[in-house]
Structures are given as C-alpha cells and as structure tokens.
Amino acid sequence: MTAGRTGLREQKKQATRQALREAALRLALERGPDNVRVDDIADAAGVSPRTYNNYFSSREQAIVAAVTAERESRVAAAIAARPDGVRLADAVVDAIVEQYTDPDAQDGDALLLITTRPALREAFVDAAAAIEHPLTDAIAGRLGDAGRDTARVLAASVAAAVRVALDRWVGGTAAAPPVAGGLVVPSGSLPDLLRAALAALAPALDAAERRAASARHDPGRI
Amino acid sequence: MTAGRTGLREQKKQATRQALREAALRLALERGPDNVRVDDIADAAGVSPRTYNNYFSSREQAIVAAVTAERESRVAAAIAARPDGVRLADAVVDAIVEQYTDPDAQDGDALLLITTRPALREAFVDAAAAIEHPLTDAIAGRLGDAGRDTARVLAASVAAAVRVALDRWVGGTAAAPPVAGGLVVPSGSLPDLLRAALAALAPALDAAERRAASARHDPGRI
DNA sequence: TACAAAAAGTGCGCGCACGCAAGTTTGCGT
DNA sequence: ACGCAAACTTGCGTGCGCGCACTTTTTGTA
Numbered sequence: 001m002t003a004g005r006t007g008l009r010e011q012k013k014q015a016t017r018q019a020l021r022e023a024a025l026r027l028a029l030e031r032g033p034d035n036v037r038v039d040d041i042a043d044a045a046g047v048s049p050r051t052y053n054n055y056f057s058s059r060e061q062a063i064v065a066a067v068t069a070e071r072e073s074r075v076a077a078a079i080a081a082r083p084d085g086v087r088l089a090d091a092v093v094d095a096i097v098e099q100y101t102d103p104d105a106q107d108g109d110a111l112l113l114i115t116t117r118p119a120l121r122e123a124f125v126d127a128a129a130a131i132e133h134p135l136t137d138a139i140a141g142r143l144g145d146a147g148r149d150t151a152r153v154l155a156a157s158v159a160a161a162v163r164v165a166l167d168r169w170v171g172g173t174a175a176a177p178p179v180a181g182g183l184v185v186p187s188g189s190l191p192d193l194l195r196a197a198l199a200a201l202a203p204a205l206d207a208a209e210r211r212a213a214s215a216r217h218d219p220g221r222i
Numbered sequence: 223m224t225a226g227r228t229g230l231r232e233q234k235k236q237a238t239r240q241a242l243r244e245a246a247l248r249l250a251l252e253r254g255p256d257n258v259r260v261d262d263i264a265d266a267a268g269v270s271p272r273t274y275n276n277y278f279s280s281r282e283q284a285i286v287a288a289v290t291a292e293r294e295s296r297v298a299a300a301i302a303a304r305p306d307g308v309r310l311a312d313a314v315v316d317a318i319v320e321q322y323t324d325p326d327a328q329d330g331d332a333l334l335l336i337t338t339r340p341a342l343r344e345a346f347v348d349a350a351a352a353i354e355h356p357l358t359d360a361i362a363g364r365l366g367d368a369g370r371d372t373a374r375v376l377a378a379s380v381a382a383a384v385r386v387a388l389d390r391w392v393g394g395t396a397a398a399p400p401v402a403g404g405l406v407v408p409s410g411s412l413p414d415l416l417r418a419a420l421a422a423l424a425p426a427l428d429a430a431e432r433r434a435a436s437a438r439h440d441p442g443r444i
Numbered sequence: 445t446a447c448a449a450a451a452a453g454t455g456c457g458c459g460c461a462c463g464c465a466a467g468t469t470t471g472c473g474t
Numbered sequence: 475a476c477g478c479a480a481a482c483t484t485g486c487g488t489g490c491g492c493g494c495a496c497t498t499t500t501t502g503t504a
Contacts, residue, residue, distance in 0.1 A: 007500075007501070008499095008500065009499085009500055012499095012500090013452080016452095037489075037490095038490065047453075047454090048453065048454050048455075049454090049490095050453075050455070050456090050492085051452080051453055051454070053490085053491060053492065054452080054453080054492095057491070057492085058490085058491085059489095059490080149418065149419075150422045152386055153383045153386050153419045153422040156382035156383060156385065156386050157379035157382050157422075157423060157426075159382065160378035160381065161375045161378065164374055164375050164378050196371065197371075197375045200372045200375040200379075200429075200430060201375070201379060201426050202426075203425040203426045203428070204379075204422055204423050204424075204425045206425065207422075207424075208422060229470075229471070230469095230470065230471085231470055231471075231481070231482080234470090235482080259459075259460095260461095269484090270483070270485075271460090271484090271485095272462085272483075272486090273483055275460085275461060276462095276482080276483080279461070279462090280460085280461085281459095281460080
C-alpha cells in the first residue's frame with residue numbers, strides 16, 4: 001500500500017541514509033559531537049561529503065535522525081491502524097504517545113548526548129515538524145477530502161504541540177523565569193507532557209470530526 | 223508598561239537593526255537578491271559583516287524582516303487591547319488579521335520579490351513563528367497564570383495555523399497535487415485564508431477560556 | 445539485449461554562519 | 475565625577491551548505 005517505489009534505487013538510497021545517520025551518531029558518541037567533521041561522517045558511510053549534504057542539511061540533523069528515524073511515518077500508520085469508531089482525538093494522541101515511547105528510541109547514551117548539547121536539543125525538537133505531512137494525510141483520511149484544509153491546520157497544530165512538549169522535556173530553550181507564586185515541575189515524563197499538551201487541542205479535533213460526520217449526512221451543506 | 227530597557231544602548235540597537243533590514247531590502251530590490259552579498263548589506267548599514275550576523279542569522283531573514291518588522295509584538299499588543307469581554311478566539315483572530323492587513327506591509331514591490339523567490343518565500347513564512355512567544359504572553363494574560371502551559375500550546379498552534387495560511391497564500395511549498403474531483407482555488411485573499419485556518423482552532427480556544435473562567439470561580443479545582 | 449532518459453553521486457568553488465578573543469561603548473553604583 | 479562591570483562591536487579563522495556542471499548508475503522501452 002504505502003510501498004512507493006520499491007526498486008533497487010530506492011533500496012540503496014535508504015541504505016545510504018541509514019549508514020549516514022548511524023555513522024553520525026556513532027562518531028558523535030565516540031569523540032563528542034564537536035570533534036566530528038562532516039567529512040568523517042561521509043567517509044564512515046562510504047560516500048562523498050557532497051552526497052552527505054544531499055541527505056542532511058545540517059550535521060545535527062544527521063545525528064538526531066539516528067534516534068528520530070522513521071517516526072513520522074509510523075505515527076501516520078498508527079493513526080490509520082486505529083478502528084474507525086475511535087474518537088479522532090484519542091487516535092491521534094495515543095498514536096503519538098505510542099511512537100514517542102518506542103523502546104528503540106530510548107538509546108540512553110544517545111538521548112543523554114542530545115539533551116546535553118543545545119544545538120542537538122534544538123535539532124531534536126525541530127525534528128518533530130516532520131510529522132506534519134504524514135499527519136495531514138492521516139487526519140484527512142478520517143475527515144474526508146472535504147476537510148483537507150482543516151486537516152492541514154490540525155496536523156500543523158498537533159506538530160506544534162508535540163514540539164512544545166519535547167521542548168519542555170529536554171529542559172526548555174532557556175532557564176525558566178522564576179515564577180512568583182507557583183511551584184514549577186521541572187520536566188516530568190514525556191508521555192505525560194505529550195498528553196497534557198495535546199489535551200488543549202482535543203476540542204478542535206472533536207469539532208472537526210463532528211463537522212465531517214454531519215457533512216457526510218448532508219453533503220449539500222458547506 | 224511594555225517599555226523594557228529604554229536606554230541609549232537599546233535605541234542604537236534598534237537603529238542598527240532597522241538600518242540593516244532596510245539596506246537589505248533596498249539592495250535586493252535594486253540588484254536582485256542573488257547579487258547582494260552580506261558584506262554589501264553591512265557596508266550600507268555602516269557596520270561590520272560580523273555584526274550583521276549578530277542581528278540576522280541568514281540573508282533571507284534580513285530582507286524579509288523589512289516587511290515583517292515588529293509584527294509579532296503588535297499582534298500581542300492588539301490582543302491585549304481588546305476588551306476583556308470579547309471571546310478569546312475572536313480577539314486572537316481579529317488581532318492577527320488586523321496586523322497582517324497593515325497597509326504598511328503591502329510594499330507591493332517587496333512582496334512581489336519575496337513571493338517570487340523560493341528562498342525568500344520560505345523565510346517569509348517561517349517568520350510567522352516569531353509571534354509564538356508574544357502570543358503566549360497575551361493568551362496567558364487572558365487565561366490566568368494557571369493556564370500558562372495551555373497558553374503556550376495554543377500560541378504555538380495559532381502560529382502554526384498562520385504559517386499554513388501564509389504558505390498557501392504565497393503559493394505553497396510545491397505545486398498542488400491534481401485533485402480528482404474538486405475545484406481548487408489557487409490562493410484567495412490573505413484575510414480569508416487566515417480566518418479559515420484559525421477557525422479550526424476556535425473550539426480549542428473556547429474550551430481553554432471556559433476552563434479558565436470556571437477555575438476562577440472554583441480555585442480549588444485543578 | 446541494447447539504448448535513451450531519469451536519477452543519484454561527485455568534485456569544485458563560493459559565500460556564509462558563527463566561535464573566539466580582543467577592543468570599545470554604555471550603564472550604574474559610590 | 476569616577477571607575478568598574480556588563481553589553482555590544484569587530485577581525486580572524488574554520489567548517490559548512492549548496493549551486494553548478496559532469497560522471498556513473500538504474501530504469502523503462504524497443
């Protein structure tokens with residue numbers, strides 16, 4: 001179904017991409033991220049430095065990709081996998097939490113490295129933006145083609161919420177300002193942060209779903 | 223109130239920033255964006271190239287800033303200016319539409335240039351992300367300090383929605399896929415696109431506002 | 445099987461972004 | 475009025491991102 005092109009060409013491309021991101025992470029762990037030149041990564045993966053840049057547009061992106069991998073498409077697939085009867089908001093939230101709790105992603109060492117270095121933290125958080133397009137398709141699948149525009153906005157919003165949760169999880173952009181009265185929990189568990197962030201969007205997802213359902217009963221309406 | 227630091231120092235900084243962005247736009251219009259070196263911009267603004275990079279982290283950013291300017295803080299101020307009785311969703315949507323319809327921003331020539339070159343389009347669309355932080359403060363102001371986390375998610379979502387609207391307005395990232403059955407309006411007017419995109423988030427804003435109101439009546443509840 | 449079109453890889457070169465370690469200006473307390 | 479500390483500017487050097495033109499590999503077709 002989602003096979004796309006399955007030729008030798010595509011196979012090699014994926015292999016190269018994987019070789020690059022794994023080399024990037026391995027070298028970063030071995031020597032520390034600041035002692036890894038792009039040439040080293042390309043060398044280790046057996047391609048030219050120029051080719052490296054055809055796959056990743058920043059060194060941080062390559063390192064982070066080793067841990068982020070194909071999460072985007074997995075999220076979309078996970079949503080599509082939920083039975084149609086499930087509330088859209090639940091399908092989205094559960095799918096995301098599920099994919100961000102994948103034991104594979106918990107490469108202890110790697111995450112420690114990433115959450116330590118500011119540049120990597122930023123790249124890691126920004127990587128969440130990649131779920132937007134797959135998410136759009138997944139949500140549009142539920143809303144019907146009439147709701148494509150709405151789906152795009154909702155997907156972008158969900159991605160933004162995930163970004164916020166991740167940012168908070170890794171310690172935030174800067175030190176939190178000293179709040180006067182309230183006690184501020186430093187970080188918390190990632191699933192909790194994700195659910196909390198996404199909860200704010202549930203009403204919007206519900207409304208879109210309701211609208212789509214009524215449109216199906218009365219196609220003449222806008 | 224929102225004065226911040228108003229010393230000579232800050233004054234000079236703003237002057238430099240303005241000189242840089244205006245020089246960037248002027249030169250880009252005169253020679254075409256590809257024939258403008260960073261050194262030229264710095265020269266024209268009377269600072270060193272290195273200083274230029276303390277203000278803008280990409281050439282595109284500087285050019286786009288001339289048209290984007292201080293829109294971020296204006297949006298926040300516009301929201302704060304609405305009377306407290308107004309529905310939050312309306313305050314946000316109206317403030318944003320108002321600020322993105324500022325006649326100043328319609329520097330015909332500049333917008334033509336920006337919407338033409340892909341690199342500039344991207345920078346222009348991405349510039350919308352800058353409204354997130356001011357928006358967070360503005361929304362948090364309405365929701366009360368208990369809703370700060372929610373405010374951040376909502377602000378990020380609103381910014382994302384604006385991004386989507388702008389992206390559509392400037393012609394989209396790539397050519398739209400040929401939809402089978404439906405007629406697709408190419409672009410439409412910016413205010414309409416903004417309202418359409420933000421409409422999907424209205425239910426979330428409403429829900430947050432209701433929650434905040436009930437929390438005010440019953441502070442013991444979470 | 446042979447071949448032409450498409451796609452991916454590669455070498456080169458140019459600006460650019462940014463860390464670092466000075467030098468310079470502004471702000472503030474005494 | 476003075477002087478110190480913090481903020482801003484600047485020159486230098488390094489590695490990187492990417493456009494361009496060219497070679498090599500893969501794919502679809504005759």
